[in-house]
Amino acid sequence: MDEFTLSRIFINLVIATRWTIILSLIAFVGGGLVGALIALMRISSNKLLSRISWLYIEFFQGTPLLLQLFLAFFGFSVVTGINLSPLVAAAIALTAYTSAFLGDIWRGSIQAVPRGQWQAASAIGFGYFDQLKLIILPQAVRLAIAPTVGFLVQVIKGTSLASIIGFTELSRAASLINNVTLQSLLIFGLAGLIYFALCYPLSTWSQRLEKKLAYK
Amino acid sequence: MTSLQPDLNGASTATLEKSPIIVAKNVEKTYDNGFNVLKGVSLTVNKGEVVVLMGPSGSGKSTFIRTFNGLEPYQKGSIEIDGTPISHGKKGIELVRREVGMVFQQFNLFPHLTILKNITIGPIKLRGLSKAEAEQVAMELLERVGIAHQAEKYPGQLSGGQQQRVAIARALAMKPKVMLFDEPTSALDPEMVREVLDVMRSLAESGMTMVCVTHEVGFAREVADRIIFLTEGSLIADTTPDQFFNNPKEERLKTFLSQILH
Numbered sequence: 055m056d057e058f059t060l061s062r063i064f065i066n067l068v069i070a071t072r073w074t075i076i077l078s079l080i081a082f083v084g085g086g087l088v089g090a091l092i093a094l095m096r097i098s099s100n101k102l103l104s105r106i107s108w109l110y111i112e113f114f115q116g117t118p119l120l121l122q123l124f125l126a127f128f129g130f131s132v133v134t135g136i137n138l139s140p141l142v143a144a145a146i147a148l149t150a151y152t153s154a155f156l157g158d159i160w161r162g163s164i165q166a167v168p169r170g171q172w173q174a175a176s177a178i179g180f181g182y183f184d185q186l187k188l189i190i191l192p193q194a195v196r197l198a199i200a201p202t203v204g205f206l207v208q209v210i211k212g213t214s215l216a217s218i219i220g221f222t223e224l225s226r227a228a229s230l231i232n233n234v235t236l237q238s239l240l241i242f243g244l245a246g247l248i249y250f251a252l253c254y255p256l257s258t259w260s261q262r263l264e265k266k267l268a269y270k
Numbered sequence: 271m272t273s274l275q276p277d278l279n280g281a282s283t284a285t286l287e288k289s290p291i292i293v294a295k296n297v298e299k300t301y302d303n304g305f306n307v308l309k310g311v312s313l314t315v316n317k318g319e320v321v322v323l324m325g326p327s328g329s330g331k332s333t334f335i336r337t338f339n340g341l342e343p344y345q346k347g348s349i350e351i352d353g354t355p356i357s358h359g360k361k362g363i364e365l366v367r368r369e370v371g372m373v374f375q376q377f378n379l380f381p382h383l384t385i386l387k388n389i390t391i392g393p394i395k396l397r398g399l400s401k402a403e404a405e406q407v408a409m410e411l412l413e414r415v416g417i418a419h420q421a422e423k424y425p426g427q428l429s430g431g432q433q434q435r436v437a438i439a440r441a442l443a444m445k446p447k448v449m450l451f452d453e454p455t456s457a458l459d460p461e462m463v464r465e466v467l468d469v470m471r472s473l474a475e476s477g478m479t480m481v482c483v484t485h486e487v488g489f490a491r492e493v494a495d496r497i498i499f500l501t502e503g504s505l506i507a508d509t510t511p512d513q514f515f516n517n518p519k520e521e522r523l524k525t526f527l528s529q530i531l532h
C-alpha cells in the first residue's frame with residue numbers, strides 16, 4: 055500500500071484545488087455577467103423586466119445551492135432527457151446562484167447612489183445610459199466592492215457542494231484522503247490553509263481597491 | 271468677450287422685444303398618490319428676464335420649476351423652451367435639457383469627479399468639445415465664480431458655498447438658454463449665502479434668463495424683474511418686486527410676507 059507522505063497529501067490537495075478554482079472562476083464570470091443584467095433589469099422602469107428579475111433573485115436566493123445543483127444535474131435530464139455533464143450542470147447552478155446574489159448586491163449599490171445624482175446628470179442632458187455609465191455606476195462600484203468580494207469568498211467555499219455531483223474538488227479530496235490515512239487534523243488543516251490562501255488575497259485586494267476609489 | 275459669456279446684450283434687447291423663451295400653459299400635475307400639486311399654472315418668461323418664484327412650503331414651487339426641464343412629468347397643459355415642447359419621458363428630451371441649466375438646493379455635484387471634470391463632462395460628451403476646449407471654458411467659468419484655484423479638488427473638499435458656485439459653473443458650461451435655481455442658498459450656512467447670490471446677481475446682469483425659487487428678499491427686490499407667487503398649486507400673483515413687497519393685494523400673499531419679512 056502507498057505511503058501517504060506529507061508531500062503526496064499536499065500535492066493531491068493542490069491538484070484537487072484546480073477544480074475549486076475552475077468552479078469559482080465559472081461562478082464569478084457567469085454570475086458577474088448575468089448578475090449585471092439582473093441588476094439592470096431590477097432598476098429598470100419597465101415593470102415586467104423588474105418583476106422577472108425580482109422573481110429570479112427571490113428564487114435563487116431562497117433555495118439552497120445544493121438543491122440548485124441537484125436540479126441542474128438530475129432535474130434537467132428528467133425534463134429534457136438530455137444528460138448534462140457535471141461541469142455544465144455545476145456551471146449553470148453556480149451561475150444562477152451567484153448572479154442572483156450579485157444582482158441583488160449591485161441593485162442595492164446602484165439604488166444607494168442619491169437620487170440627486172440622477173437628476174443632476176439628466177439636467178445636464180445625459181440620456182439614461184450615459185447617466186448610468188458616467189455618473190451612477192462609478193459611484194455604485196465603490197459601494198459594491200466590499201459586499202461583492204465578501205460574497206465571492208462565500209462562493210469559493212460554496213464550490214465544495216459541487217462534490218455532490220461528482221467533482222473531486224478540495225473539500226472532497228481532503229475527505230477522500232482522510233478516509234485512507236486518517237490524519238484528519240493534518241489533512242483538513244492543510245485544506246483549510248489552501249482555502250485561506252485563495253480567499254485572503256481577494257479580501258486584501260478589495261480593501262486596497264476601496265482605498266484607491268475613496269473620494270478625497 | 272468670448273462666446274461663453276451669455277449674450278451681453280440680452281437684457282436690454284429683451285426688454286425691448288419681449289421674446290418669450292419659457293412658455294408654460296395651464297400646467298396640471300397630480301402625484302401618484304392623488305395629490306393635485308399644480309392646478310393649471312401658466313407662466314411666460316421672456317429672454318433676459320429674471321423671475322423669482324415664491325410661495326409657502328409645499329405650494330408646488332419645486333414641482334413647477336422642475337417641469338421646465340422635464341424632470342417632473344405633468345398630465346395636462348404644455349411647456350415650450352424657446353419654441354421646443356418639453357415633457358418628461360418624451361423622446362429627444364435630452365436635447366431640450368441641454369438648453370436648460372439647473373441648480374439644486376443640495377448642489378448635487380458628482381463626488382467621484384474633480385471640480386474641473388464636473389464641469390467638462392457635459393460639454394465633452396454632449397457638446398462635442400475637445401478636452402482642451404472644455405477645460406478652457408471650465409477654467410474661465412471657475413474664474414468667474416471665483417474658485418479657479420480649486421479645479422483639481424474633489425467636491426467633498428469644498429465648502430457648501432464653493433460647491434454651489436461650481437454647480438452654477440457646471441450648468442453654465444452647457445451654454446444653456448435658461449437657468450433654473452431651486453432654493454440655491456437654502457442648504458448653505460448663512461455666511462456662504464452671499465457669495466452664491468453675488469454670482470447669481472452677476473449672471474443676471476450678464477443677461478441670462480433666470481427662474482429662481484428663493485426666499486432671499488434682498489435678492490428678489492434688487493435682481494428680479496418679476497416676482498410670481500404660487501400657493502396650493504395656483505399662481506396668484508405675477509408682479510414687480512415693488513408691487514409685490516410694498517403693495518401686496520392678495521390676503522394669502524400678505525400673510526406670507528408677514529412671515530418672511532418678520
Ligand SMILES: Nc1ncnc2c1ncn2[C@@H]1O[C@H](COP(=O)(O)OP(=O)(O)OP(=O)(O)O)[C@@H](O)[C@H]1O
Nearest residue numbers: 301302303305307326327328329330331332333334
Ligand atoms: N413624489 C411625490 N408624491 C406625492 N406628493 C409629493 C411628491 N413630491 C412632492 N409632493 C408634495 O407636493 C407638494 C409640493 O411639493 P414641492 O416640493 O413642489 O413644494 P415646494 O413649494 O417646493 O416646497 P418647499 O418650499 O418645501 O421646497 C408638497 O405638499 C409635497 O408634499
Ligand SMILES: [Mg+2]
Nearest residue numbers: 331332333453
Ligand atoms: Mg421646493
